[in-house]
Amino acid sequence: MGRYFQEEIETASREQIQEWQNKGLVATVKNVYDNVPYYKNLMDKKGVKPEDIQSTADLHKLPFLTKDDLREAYPYGLLALPLSDCVRIQSTSGTTGKRVVAFYTHHDIDIWENSCARAIVAAGGTNEDVCHVCYGYGLFTGGPGLNGGSHKVGCLTLPMSSGNTDRQLQFMTDLGSTILCCTPSYAAYLAESIHEKGIQDQIQLKAGIFGAEAWSEEMRHDIEEKLGIKAYDIYGLTEICGPGVSFECEAQEGMHVNEDYFIPEIINPETGEPLPDGEKGELVFTTISKEAFPLIRYRTKDITYITREKCKCGRTHARIHRLMGRTDDMLIIKGVNVFPSQVEEVLINQGMPANYQLIIDRINNSDTMEVRVEMTPEMFSDTVSVIEKKEKEIVSALKSMLGIYAKVKLVEPKSIARSEGKAVRVIDNRKI
Numbered sequence: 001m002g003r004y005f006q007e008e009i010e011t012a013s014r015e016q017i018q019e020w021q022n023k024g025l026v027a028t029v030k031n032v033y034d035n036v037p038y039y040k041n042l043m044d045k046k047g048v049k050p051e052d053i054q055s056t057a058d059l060h061k062l063p064f065l066t067k068d069d070l071r072e073a074y075p076y077g078l079l080a081l082p083l084s085d086c087v088r089i090q091s092t093s094g095t096t097g098k099r100v101v102a103f104y105t106h107h108d109i110d111i112w113e114n115s116c117a118r119a120i121v122a123a124g125g126t127n128e129d130v131c132h133v134c135y136g137y138g139l140f141t142g143g144p145g146l147n148g149g150s151h152k153v154g155c156l157t158l159p160m161s162s163g164n165t166d167r168q169l170q171f172m173t174d175l176g177s178t179i180l181c182c183t184p185s186y187a188a189y190l191a192e193s194i195h196e197k198g199i200q201d202q203i204q205l206k207a208g209i210f211g212a213e214a215w216s217e218e219m220r221h222d223i224e225e226k227l228g229i230k231a232y233d234i235y236g237l238t239e240i241c242g243p244g245v246s247f248e249c250e251a252q253e254g255m256h257v258n259e260d261y262f263i264p265e266i267i268n269p270e271t272g273e274p275l276p277d278g279e280k281g282e283l284v285f286t287t288i289s290k291e292a293f294p295l296i297r298y299r300t301k302d303i304t305y306i307t308r309e310k311c312k313c314g315r316t317h318a319r320i321h322r323l324m325g326r327t328d329d330m331l332i333i334k335g336v337n338v339f340p341s342q343v344e345e346v347l348i349n350q351g352m353p354a355n356y357q358l359i360i361d362r363i364n365n366s367d368t369m370e371v372r373v374e375m376t377p378e379m380f381s382d383t384v385s386v387i388e389k390k391e392k393e394i395v396s397a398l399k400s401m402l403g404i405y406a407k408v409k410l411v412e413p414k415s416i417a418r419s420e421g422k423a424v425r426v427i428d429n430r431k432i
Ligand code: DLL
Pocket: 092, 093, 135, 141, 142, 210, 211, 212, 213, 214, 215, 233, 234, 235, 236, 237, 238, 239, 242, 243, 244, 300, 302, 323, 326, 332, 337
């Protein structure tokens, strides 16, 4: 297979990429204007017609799309094809009320799996490899995406899904897994477990493809050293397809965006103005190949910058720098998206006052969340067992809302520091 999954595409000239993008953009804009009333309405409001868009230089004329639009149009309002042409949905983790649902045709799954296959080959994968996928399977895109990419490359694919570390390690040693796909925090946890059990000699891993949450260069070095592998970053979001929107190559100097499928832009999050290469801002994507759920100028809220400088690996597609945070308050805990407002909703439903704080940490390389919430003066005079019972009730309500465990601690009235301005709801002690 060589160094690339699709060499001609991945190493195409900038002129060629530009031509694909211009053509794809013009066709996509015409398609959504003609077939998706929601888009027509947005474009009409902005006074822009499909004829005004001739190339990527006209991108800035188009309206943005946000997660709120996706929620408003839920579930079918942004579909560009009849449902009979769609074969799959995926959905985002942990959002309140209406989740975001993305639709796929056979073609859409194909380009998504190509994206993941490119990532696997960029990490050194071939059909000789045993690809161990422990991202979650189901509505989350991590498992299905890497699974599909692994099939395309011809690796022996282990659809492990997440959890059950003992079983993960057993398969990893018995079947000789060589490529590990999971969140960086789970990779670090697996590395620790391997050392605790003293089974380093039985591990044959050579590479890891880690994403879905922020991680640091330090964490990369730590995982690489403990597992004896090269650790590659992979980025993506459900709305655009899932993992594989961009991926790292052997140079490990930023993630190549699959520019034949997605046009990246960086904007100033306050003004919406496009920013030049090298300047940090909010990442925005326009899809130019998707059929069922094309998105135009979708604001990811992720912060990074773009470079189009030549990469040592020979790939010509633009790169984004390791993600540098988000413009909103969404937290990613154990790969699950959590908004403080969701926690607030649970607390209020449980009859608690909205004086609370979330303490996020990374202990033994695994994310933890503690919810501290003030009791009312009446509760404060309750017995310890009544208070403990209430804590347990909140733990289980949070678990069913968020899908993850959070420790709950009821604290004295007025013991959470009040701030002058906006409430400080989140204390994130993770060093990432
Ligand atoms: O997390 C898709 C994915 C699965 C990517 C597996 C990589 C590997 P969502 O659940 O929709 O999709 O969450 C998307 O996760 O907007 C980022 O804020 C964050 N994110 C994803 N990859 C990275 C990364 C999947 N490599 C949101 N570094 C995005 C930092 C990441 N943040």
